[in-house]
Amino acid sequence: MLRNPAGAYIAVAMPEPKVKIVLEDPFAELPEEPVEDRARVRFEPSGQEVPARKGKTLLETARTEGVALPHACNGRSRCGTCRVRVLAGPLNLNEIDAVERRTLQQYRVYLPGIRLGCRARVLGDCSVNVEMTAEQAHASWCEKGSSAWRPRGGFK
């Protein structure tokens, strides 16, 4: 309704809007994920046991739950700093793919139980050690007698 200069109201037919704008409540609770989509991941040596959504990587889970897990290349599977040692539930992680294998081989840690946190996807409950592999990484990447931090054979 509009008002004309004489003070009378006139009806104006407006076309139906073609676009509907739906405002979502940012404070509304997120729908709870089904129980079968959830798993638990234990990060050692801190002993933090956190919920994980199946299909997410260990790194994504750690970041979501505030667990410290180094990730120099920000999860692009290039640096190898996110490596973890799987302590329990190795079959509850996806299989190693070609990208992960190549990165682990590049840093000479393609060993049983060693995974990249940014490539290992949670499929069920598991336990991983973060700190142990950081020490291993330091030992394997630093050349003897050198204080410089670099991968064996130099950067490629």
Ligand code: FES
């Ligand atoms: S964060 Fe760099 S390889 Fe995973």
